[in-house]
Amino acid sequence: MYLDRLDFAIKLARRVGFYLLQHWGNALNVREKSSFQDIVSDCDKQAQQMIVSEIERYFPHEAILAEEDRFETGQKLWIVDPIDGTMNFVHGLPSFAVGIAYSEFGDVLIGVVHDPVLNETFYAVKGEGAYRNGEKISVSTNATLRESIGNVGFYVGFTGHFVNAIEKRVRRMRMMGSAVLAASYVACGRFDFFVARRANPWDVAPVLLIVPEAGGCVTDLDGKQASLSSGAYLFSNGKLHSEVLEIINKVKGSER
Ligand code: IPD
Ligand code: CA
Ligand code: CA
DSSP states (O other): OHHHHHHHHHHHHHHHHHHHHHHTTSOSSOEESSSTTOEEOHHHHHHHHHHHHHHHHHOTTSEEEETTTEEOOOSEEEEEEEEEOHHHHHTTOSOOEEEEEEEETTEEEEEEEEETTTTEEEEEETTSOEEETTEEOOOOOOOOGGGOEEEEOOOTTTHHHHHHHHTTTSSEEEOOSOHHHHHHHHHTTSOSEEEESSOOHHHHHHHHHHHHHTTOEEEOTTSOBOOTTOOOEEEEOSTTHHHHHHHHHHHHTTOO
């Protein structure tokens, strides 16, 4: 039953990814959204419409929560981010992805993240492990911060302080610009951890499943169990989790 839904979501994410590639770096009608640091384009809207119309067609009685003005709730809920990493997409930078998740009673059961540029699809069904393009993936085994590479989302008042606090203890930090992709990179061992200081449900829904299914760990920034509404997250390989949490919490005290 869930494998059918997974297949549906993967095909849909890939179809939308193909559409996005035609407009990558050349987005239609780019404009400010909530502030000058937040933009949207007609490609976000069109990509969302492509996803929503297919969900409505095949699962007409299920609810949809999607970033561009479709805010339903329900026991059976699809969660959609048509472009995660719009800033990269608009600027012709390569890290952006389509995110689709399906949840029941707040529990994510299917997660799909598709990166059209590298043609990589990360996905998981609850209890069945995590995959990239058909191959099983797992988190890194690195237990040493000194040998780690981490990623942090851009969040004014936090990111600078966090990088300052951690820069001398890690091998490298990155700011990739797509939350679902950064966390998928934790799932496949490319990053050891990823901090999202502020995230909406659609920024993280698929990876709330993919990372644990790949053997990793996700909590809120107090170390409590993560949910769709936590709002802030640490994804990691599990081994570095408490050390990174400690650094985050020192920084949170000095946020502007
Ligand atoms: C954004 C990206 C970005 C994160 C922002 C998100 P969007 O999503 O995931 O990496 O730092 O907080 O809003 O707006 O491109 O869908
Ligand atoms: Ca988006
Ligand atoms: Ca997003």
